[in-house]
Every structure is written in structure tokens, then in C-alpha cells.
Amino acid sequence: DARVTQTPRDKVTEMGQEVTMRCQPILGHNTVFWYRQTMMQGLELLAYFRNRAPLDDSGMPKDRFSAEMPDATLATLKIQPSEPRDSAVYFCASGLGSDTEAFFGQGTRLTVV
Amino acid sequence: RKEVEQDPGPFNVPEGATVAFNCTYSNSASQSFFWYRQDCRKEPKLLMSVYSSGNEDGRFTAQLNRASQYISLLIRDSKLSDSATYLCATGGYNKLIFGAGTRLAVHP
Numbered sequence: 001d002a003r004v005t006q007t008p009r010d011k012v013t014e015m016g017q018e019v020t021m022r023c024q025p026i027l028g029h030n031t032v033f034w035y036r037q038t039m040m041q042g043l044e045l046l047a048y049f050r051n052r053a054p055l056d057d058s059g060m061p062k063d064r065f066s067a068e069m070p071d072a073t074l075a076t077l078k079i080q081p082s083e084p085r086d087s088a089v090y091f092c093a094s095g096l097g098s099d100t101e102a103f104f105g106q107g108t109r110l111t112v113v
Numbered sequence: 114r115k116e117v118e119q120d121p122g123p124f125n126v127p128e129g130a131t132v133a134f135n136c137t138y139s140n141s142a143s144q145s146f147f148w149y150r151q152d153c154r155k156e157p158k159l160l161m162s163v164y165s166s167g168n169e170d171g172r173f174t175a176q177l178n179r180a181s182q183y184i185s186l187l188i189r190d191s192k193l194s195d196s197a198t199y200l201c202a203t204g205g206y207n208k209l210i211f212g213a214g215t216r217l218a219v220h221p
Contacts, residue, residue, distance in 0.1 A: 033209060042213030043157070043200065056208060091156060098204040099145040104156035 002026045004094050006105035013112055018080040021108045023092030024073055032075045033093040033102055034060075034067055043091070048098070049075065082112045116140055117203055119212035126219055130191045134215045136201030137183045144205035146177055146184050151198045151214065160186075160199070191219045 005024040013019055025032050034046040047057040047067040057067060064083070069075045079086055089109050093102035119136045126132050138146075146163035161168065163175040163184050174187040184201055198214040 035211070043211040045208060045210060048208065093209075095209075098206065098209045100204070101147055101159045101162060102202075102209055104158070106156050 002103075004092055004103055004105035006090075006092050006108050008108055009106060010109045011111070013082055013110070015083055015112055016081040017112075018078065019082045019086075019110060019112075021077045021090050021092075021110070023075040023077075023094075023105055025075065025092070025094030026103055027073075029094035029096060029103075031095050031097055031102075032069060033095075034075070034077050035091040035093065036088045037091060037107075038088045046077070046090075050097070079110075082110075084112045087111050114139060115212075116210045117201060117212040119201060119215045121213060121215060123216040123218050126191050126217070128191055128193060128219055128221055130219075131187065131189045132191060132217065133185055133187045134199055134201075134217075135183050135185050136212050136215075137181075138201075138203045138210075139182065140203065140205075140210075141182060142205060143203040145203065146175075147202040147204070148173075148175055148184075148186050149200040149202060149211070151200055153197075157200055157211075188217075191217075193219050193221065195219050 007022045032049040037043045046060040052069040066078045089107045091107045093104045095102040148160040149157040150160045151157040167176045172189045176185045196219045200214045202211045
């Protein structure tokens, strides 16, 4: 049963610390999305990769967030330094392009205290 | 103004009721449309794609109105298990954008 895998599932960290979230997309999918979900803002698109190349990261705060795809089986989202307002659930999703459905991982629930 | 907007609800309906959600989008260049379902503390899961001609899957019917830039989801004969948040999404040009979701609560 193919699925998107995210680690860690939960993360509690102190303000100022670096946080790295990882995502393994479904094998064969060439697009990866990173989303952040909060009660106030809903599901926000942070970044998007196609064939490992970043195509759109306009939704991501550039000063502290970075997203990379070192290989086809791993996408990372890093926050440095983390702030309490970064507390949210971060979802990774993969698919075959923005014109087709995306399949979501179970998310990383981040709490910054 | 957000690219994709939904009424947050909640919609509280009795079992067996018919309920409809609308979702408006601002980007006229959007090329694909979807409805997702999200249960509490879970990830969104695809419910159905929305085609120009409309489509039906059991008790669920989705429609697209390009002229007015909205998509709709109709649920007939609501079940308790339909209680969830329903997210619409539009895709195209390197983006897959979601609405904030509409919460549905089906009660006995």
C-alpha cells in the first residue's frame, strides 16, 4: 500500500531551536508539496517541487524556512530558528503534477514553546 | 482575498439529510478541481475529482461552474460517518491550493 511517510509525527521544541521535518513521497511521484495547517489559516501551501527542483516557495517565510529535495525519495523542510508562531501541523503530499490529485502524509505536529 | 474560499460551517444535519457545500475560486486559470475529506487529527484524503461535466460517486455528486468560478459537493442520505471537514482544492500552474474547509456534523 503506497503512502507518503513523514517523520517525526510529533515534535516539541524550544523557541530558537532548529527543526527538520522529513518526507518520503510515493515511489514514482514527481511532485512534492509542503503545506502548513492551522485553525486560523487552514491549509497553506509553503513549497512545491517537481522532479526535485523547487518551482514555487512563495508561501514560505524565507528568512527562517528552507525546503530541499536531496534525492527523489526524500524531501525536507527546515525551520531555523523556530518560533512559537510556527506551531502547526506540517503536511507533505506527493503526486504527478498540480493538475492531478495529491496524496498526503500523516503530518508532523510541531509545537514550539 | 483567499484564492479558494469555503463557508467554514459547521453544518449540523440529521442522518438521511441532503447537504450541499460550495467553494469559490479566484484564479480563472485553474485547471483541476478536487474535494478532499479530512477527519479530526488526520491527513486530508481525496474524496473525488471534479470534472467539467460533473461527476457522481454513490451518494456524492460534484459539480463545476467555470463561469461563476465555483465547485459544489452534494451529499445525499447523510450518514454519521460523513461527519468530517470537506476541503476543496484547485490545481494548475505549479500550485494546488486548498480552501480552509467546511465542517459537517451529522447527528442521529
